[in-house]
Amino acid sequence: MKRVLFCFLTVLINVILFAQADTTPTPQWRPVYHFTPAKNWTNDPNGLLYLNGEYNLYNQQNPFENFWGHMSWGHAASTDLIHWKHLPIAIPENISGGDTTWIFSGSAVYDKNNTSGFCKNDGCVVAIYTAHSPNRRNQSQYIAYSNDGGKTFTNYDKNPVIDLNKLDFRDPNVFWYEPGKYWLMTVVIPDEHKARFYSSPNLKDWTLLSEFGPQGYTGANWECPFLIQLPVEGMNAKKWVLVISAAGGERGVFEQYFVGDFDGKEFKNDNPADKILPLDYGDTYYAAIPWNNTPGDKKIYTGWMIPNAQPTYPWRGQMSIARDMSLKQTPEGYRLIQKPTAVITKNLDGLSANIVSVVGLKLNNEEINIDKAGKIKGNAYWLDATLSVQSNAVAGFKIAQQKDADGKVINETIIGYDAASKQVFVDRTNAGGKLNENALKRIIDVNSSTIKLTILLDKSSLEVFVNDGEAVLTTYIYPGEHADKIAAFATGGSAEIKNVKIRDLSIVGK
Numbered sequence: 001m002k003r004v005l006f007c008f009l010t011v012l013i014n015v016i017l018f019a020q021a022d023t024t025p026t027p028q029w030r031p032v033y034h035f036t037p038a039k040n041w042t043n044d045p046n047g048l049l050y051l052n053g054e055y056n057l058y059n060q061q062n063p064f065e066n067f068w069g070h071m072s073w074g075h076a077a078s079t080d081l082i083h084w085k086h087l088p089i090a091i092p093e094n095i096s097g098g099d100t101t102w103i104f105s106g107s108a109v110y111d112k113n114n115t116s117g118f119c120k121n122d123g124c125v126v127a128i129y130t131a132h133s134p135n136r137r138n139q140s141q142y143i144a145y146s147n148d149g150g151k152t153f154t155n156y157d158k159n160p161v162i163d164l165n166k167l168d169f170r171d172p173n174v175f176w177y178e179p180g181k182y183w184l185m186t187v188v189i190p191d192e193h194k195a196r197f198y199s200s201p202n203l204k205d206w207t208l209l210s211e212f213g214p215q216g217y218t219g220a221n222w223e224c225p226f227l228i229q230l231p232v233e234g235m236n237a238k239k240w241v242l243v244i245s246a247a248g249g250e251r252g253v254f255e256q257y258f259v260g261d262f263d264g265k266e267f268k269n270d271n272p273a274d275k276i277l278p279l280d281y282g283d284t285y286y287a288a289i290p291w292n293n294t295p296g297d298k299k300i301y302t303g304w305m306i307p308n309a310q311p312t313y314p315w316r317g318q319m320s321i322a323r324d325m326s327l328k329q330t331p332e333g334y335r336l337i338q339k340p341t342a343v344i345t346k347n348l349d350g351l352s353a354n355i356v357s358v359v360g361l362k363l364n365n366e367e368i369n370i371d372k373a374g375k376i377k378g379n380a381y382w383l384d385a386t387l388s389v390q391s392n393a394v395a396g397f398k399i400a401q402q403k404d405a406d407g408k409v410i411n412e413t414i415i416g417y418d419a420a421s422k423q424v425f426v427d428r429t430n431a432g433g434k435l436n437e438n439a440l441k442r443i444i445d446v447n448s449s450t451i452k453l454t455i456l457l458d459k460s461s462l463e464v465f466v467n468d469g470e471a472v473l474t475t476y477i478y479p480g481e482h483a484d485k486i487a488a489f490a491t492g493g494s495a496e497i498k499n500v501k502i503r504d505l506s507i508v509g510k
Helices: 010-016
Strands: 040-051 054-061 072-078 085-091 094-096 099-111 124-133 138-146 162-166 170-177 182-189 194-200 207-212 223-231 238-245 255-262 267-269 285-290 300-305 323-330 333-340 355-369 380-389 394-403 409-418 423-430 441-445 450-458 461-466 471-476 485-504
Touching: 040 072, 040 124, 040 285, 040 300, 054 085, 054 099, 072 099, 085 124, 099 138, 099 223, 124 170, 162 182, 170 285, 182 223, 194 223, 207 267, 223 285, 223 323, 238 267, 238 285, 238 323, 255 285, 255 333, 300 471, 333 450, 333 461, 380 394, 394 450, 409 450, 423 461, 423 471, 441 471
Parallel strands: 040 099, 099 170, 170 223
Antiparallel strands: 040 054, 054 072, 072 085, 094 099, 099 124, 124 138, 138 162, 170 182, 182 194, 194 207, 223 238, 238 255, 255 267, 285 300, 300 323, 323 333, 355 485, 380 450, 380 485, 394 409, 394 485, 409 423, 423 441, 450 461, 461 471
C-alpha cells in the first residue's frame, strides 16, 4: 500500500502527530546556541540562504501549535549561526476554494542575474518547494519569489512548475550549476527510492536530465535530497556527494550519502550499489541541506534534530549546529568529514563565559571531577578533548551527571571509547527524559587508540564529533535540574586525557 511519508519523523509518526498534552514550560531544556523556534513545532530546515550579511534559515513550522500541522515556512536570521532573530512566517499555508496547500520542504536561491524575470532590482530570492495538497492527494513543485530580501513571497501564477500527478514527489533542492549555466534541481520520488535531476534556465521551465536509484539503503522512503561538490582534504581534487534522508525502516531515523561523479546530466556512484554510508550515527539527525550563496562558496549545511517524544514546551524540534563539509580519502574510498563550521569556531572563546582546561590527566580505574571549581553550570558547553586509552580500558566522560548522597547515579550520559572493541559510544541509559529504548546506546567503529572528541551539549541536545569529524553522533538527553557535573573516567585499565577544554556557552542566549 502506498503511504504518504512526509519529510519528518516517519519512524515515530504516531508519536509526533498527537497534540502535546503537557503545557508546562521547560526552559531547562531550551538550547542556547542552537536554533529553536520561539514557540510551536519545527521540522526540516528549508531555503538556507546567505544574503546581505545574514544567514536566512527558513524552516518547516506550525505557526499555531506545538505539534506537526499547518505546514508553512518559518523564518529566522543570524549573522553568526549562533544568535537568531525570529521573523514572521515567510510562506504560509494556503487555504483557497475549499483546497488546502501545505508548504512542504524545499530550497531557496538568490537569482542575481534575474534569470526568472521576477526581480525588480539587481536580484531577488526564489523559493522552490513542494506543495502538498491533502485534498487532491498530490505533491508537486512550486516556486515563489521575494523582492524584499526574503521576508515575504509571492507565488508564481503558473505553478506548479513540475507535476507528475503523484502522491509522493517532493523536497526540491536547487543551486546554480556553473559548468552548464543552468539551475539544477535534485528531487525524489520517495516510494520508488529514486532521485531525479532537472535543469532549468529560468527556474520556471524544467527538463528531466536523469534518475539515480534505487541504491544504498532502501528500507524506508527517500526524502530531502541534495547534491553538492566537495573538496577532498589534502588533495587538489573534488568529488560529488548525493545525500538522501530515509526514516521509518529498520534503521529508524537515517541519512545516507553517496560519493561519485556528476557530468552535468547523470550522477554515478563510486561504490557498489548496495554500499550504505551513514551520515550520522545517532537517532535524531535528519533532513539536512546545504546553505546557498555562502561567502567564499563555503560548504556548510544544517540538519533537523527530530524531537521524537520530546517533552518540551512551548517549542518542539531544533536545528543541529551548522557543519562544514569536506571529503577525505581512506583505504575504503572517499568518506564525508563534518566539523562544526568555522563561522562559529573562529570566535568560540569570545562566546564563552568560563573556560576550563586540563592537560595530562592520567586515570586508572577511577572517576575524577574535571570541573572541581564548578565553573561550568547549566549544561550549555563545548568540550574538546584528546584521549589515549590502554588496550583493554574504557575511558571518556560522564556529562550531565547527578548522584545522590550515597553516590548512586541519578542522571548521567556516558561518552567514551572502548579500546578492546575499538568503538566510541554514547550511553543514555540514565540520561533522563522519554528516550527511545532501542537507541539508548549507540556506537561508532573507530580503529585508533588515540581519540579526539568534540562534545556539544546544549541543555537537551547532544552532538559528538569523533576524530576531527570523521564520524558524528547526534541525539537528545533530558537531565534533571541539578544534573550538571562533568567527570572523566577510566575502567578496566588506564588512560590519559591528554587535553580537555570546556567552554561554558550559557551566556550565548543572554
